[in-house]
Amino acid sequence: MTGAVPGPAGPAVVVRLGVLLAGDVPAGPDVTAGPDVPDVPGEPPPADLASRLTAELGAAYPGLSWEVEVVREELGEAEEDESLDLLEYTRDRMLDEGWDLAVGLCGEPLRQGKHTLTRQVSPAHSSAVVSLELAGTSPRQAVVAAVAGILGLDPDDAQPPAAHLRGAVHAARQLATDVEERGGENEVTYGWRVATSNLRLLLATIRANRPWTLAASLSRSLSAALATGALTLITTDLWLLSAEYNGLQMALVAVVAIVSVTVALVVGAKLWEKPRRRGEREQSMVFNLATVVSVVIGVSVLHVALFLAALAGSLLLVDPEVFGSVTGEPAQFTEYLKLAWFVGGLATIGSALGAGLEEGDDVRAAIFTRGSS
Known part of the structure; x- marks a missing residue:
């Protein structure tokens, strides 16, 4: 600095x-x-x-x-x-x-x-x-x-x-301009000031990380997510839950799914950096903010992809008459959307298990670096 x-x-x-x-x-x-x-x-x-x-x-x-x-x-x-x-x-x-x-x-x-x-x-x-x-x-x-x-x-x-x-x-x-230090300031307030002062840098860093490619780079997480999605899609008890859940409950499932996988990746791969001295505090904060946002975007893209895969699977594999007899609801497209949203959320949560099995270097390479051969 x-x-x-x-x-x-x-x-x-x-x-x-x-x-x-x-x-x-x-x-x-x-x-x-x-x-x-x-x-x-x-x-x-x-x-x-x-x-x-x-x-x-x-x-x-x-x-x-x-x-x-x-x-x-x-x-x-x-x-x-x-x-x-x-x-x-x-x-x-x-x-x-x-x-x-x-x-x-x-x-x-x-x-x-x-x-x-x-x-x-x-x-x-x-x-x-x-x-x-x-x-x-x-x-x-x-x-x-x-x-x-x-x-x-x-x-x-x-x-x-x-x-x-x-x-x-x-x-x-x-990168070269320091954010003013203020005595007694907590990490949340300091993080906000760092984020607003380095907004262009953060956006450029996140864009350069290409977080939307994260899921494709982590084979264990993707495999666990697809396996979980396939199992939940054919479980009729989950059809009942999806039919009963409202939009707020579905959104809560999605948030829990994204947060759980984000935490699993950040903690499992030791992505959070602690400054070793006060002079490193701002650079470490920029690094950590870019890391968390990149992971959240990557996991959110995974969640959307799993939702689309679950929607395609439900339309192809779930018989309307069987669905109606199990749930008591007519098998309309909105019900298939709710089922896919629910299954996609559970599949995303399932990918957290795969995230725990990923090698730390593989996760860091997928998030942070752009190598050229």
């Missing part, structure tokens, strides 16, 4: 960027690189890399002033640690150093499960890691592309639309 410096057109927001160079990343002729790191003709040493990045990012994002710090250190064992581990290490260093964004560069390919990735970008973490071996670019180009991804731009788009660029500039400004 930073303040502002004077500029020709008024104060410019200073954005602090940290770049971590792993030991196997060529950085040009520099004594800190170590004797085993080959020199690359035309590539600047870390000091020159920082100055070139400062100038290039300043030109790319008008109205922002960049402070770039390039640090040579190991990100972990790239051959053993998965890309999310390296990403979380990069974020930890960002918080330790007080940077606003951080990019880690390694020479080895990134691995996440069975996948080999060129980069892993997380707007929610304000961080990214890049494999230079697979990216096929210089460290400078890799950092510029990663920063674009963190700020919500397409890293492969050399000329982003003006509206997208303005959104990226707003996101960077909010």
Whole structure:
């Protein structure tokens, strides 16, 4: 988090960027690189890399002033640690150093499960890691592309639309601007002030997370939901309940379903971040707000999908005469809608069991990151 410096057109927001160079990343002729790191003709040493990045990012994002710090250190064992581990290490260093964004560069390919990735970008973490071996670019180009991804731009788009660029500039400004601390303020009030002060950033982060794809990425939760839906659809006792429930009761079932799965995912995958020191409080709050909203949206999309699947199943499989004889209600379309709404809610609750079985890394990867192979 930073303040502002004077500029020709008024104060410019200073954005602090940290770049971590792993030991196997060529950085040009520099004594800190170590004797085993080959020199690359035309590539600047870390000091020159920082100055070139400062100038290039300043030109790319008008109205922002960049402070770039390039640090040579190991990100972990790239051959053993998965890309999310390296990403979380990069974020930890960002918080330790007080940077606003951080990019880690390694020479080895990134691995996440069975996948080999060129980069892993997380707007929610304000961080990214890049494999230079697979990216096929210089460290400078890799950092510029990663920063674009963190700020919500397409890293492969050399000329982003003006509206997208303005959104990226707003996101960077909010990352670099502190919310005033007030003594004795509770977390709810502070969270509200952080949310309203960082609204553009939160919306951009949530959009970049693409939470609507969450359900498709979590196979255990989806399997548990579909199995629960199939069982409840053919249980005649539940037909009776759906016929008796009113709209308010149905809405309550939906809310309970969405909240239960959200809690299961957040708690089970340890998605809630606690600040280790007061200076990290705002970044952690932004991260947690974006996380919870992303999960709620993802689970809500799952709930709607299960409702539609239950509606199709009820229309195809539930005989109108049998339904009428069981419930005492005529098998009209509104009754099928109520049944599908009820079954969809129960199926969503059933997905909470599958959420508890999901690997934490799978959940974090589905919510936070956008890897490219």
